Amino acid sequence: MDKTVTKPKKMFTFISRQAPYGKDRAQLCLDAALAATVFEQKVNYVFSDDGVYQLLKHQNGGIIGSKTLGNALEALDLYGIEEVFVNEASLRQRNLNPRHLLIKTTPVTNTQLANLILKSDFVINL
Amino acid sequence: MTILHTISMGPSSKLLESCLSVARENDALLFIEDGVYYSSELASESSIPKHLLLFTLEEDLVARGLQHSILNEFETINYRKFVELCILHEKVINWF
Secondary structure, three states, X not given: OOOOOOOXXXXXXXXXXXXXXXXXXXXHHHHHHHHXXXXXXXXXEEEOHHHHHHHEOOOOHHHHOOOOHHHHHOOOOOOOOOEEEEEHHHHXXXXXOHHHEOOOOEEEOHHHHXXXXXHOOEEEEO | OOEEEEEOOOHHHOHHHHHHOOOXXXXXXXXXXXXXXXXXXXXXXXXXXXXXXXXXXXXXXXXXXXXXXXOOOOEEEOHHHHHHHHHHOOEXXXXX
């Protein structure tokens, strides 16, 4: 019996809260999100807390023997992750503004972030 | 006797506060790995001590795209100077 069942899409929200390079969580979070898009799920990506440091321009991971995470982030769009958010309070606390950032992101308040979490089926918080 | 303290996580770790609670005058602080965020204008809520020597590691700054936002209080050093600092100080304490 060959039955193709199309399940309704689930909404995944990935919250990336760690700076790049020091630990591997930033890379893991990105890998997990890209994997979710392969299964054609609705994926939101949020940069919050120290995770906003991932968005800085002029990174060069090669100098410390790492892959440059910033380059990989530019691929978010290609993988079909269109909803990329950044916590505006986290930016402000670090004297950052959207001009400093490598890719286009939508600023969100903590309240908006709470709502996003509420309406998501799965939240991955790294 | 002077001590070299290395700090390898950023301001959200509160490692600097822990370090400063035991650091003495003329000790040196070297910020490495994610610790280099402390030495950037883009650091959140850190109060930088004035009575200590402050160093930050160039390679880790460049990797993170911080090379243009270093605070004046810090001297940027390379690995060679890192080794020199280890030799010059009687002890090295790692904060991580």
